[in-house]
Amino acid sequence: MTLLPEDWRKSSYSGQQSACIEVGRTHDGAAVRDTKNRSAGYFTATGQQWDTFINAVKTDRFD
Structure with a gap:
């Protein structure tokens, strides 16, 4: 079980x-x-919270 965040990644769109x-x-998330x-520091989200957030971004709910 991963207790601390690992495998940090920045979007390739950031250049x-x-x-x-x-x-x-x-x-259990991100x-x-x-x-x-x-x-x-950082903030965390459960897997379900992260999936909900990503879905909202992909469906333009923040525009």
Whole structure:
């Protein structure tokens, strides 16, 4: 079981920009942090919360 986030990744759409977020895997979902201030910490979401968020993004619910 993964207790801390691992495998942090930045979107390929970000290119070389540093004003982005990174997403890491947790044992039951995802963690999100700011690439410019990684030491500030991160927030987590359960797998169900993350799936709901991704679905909302893909269906333009935030536009």
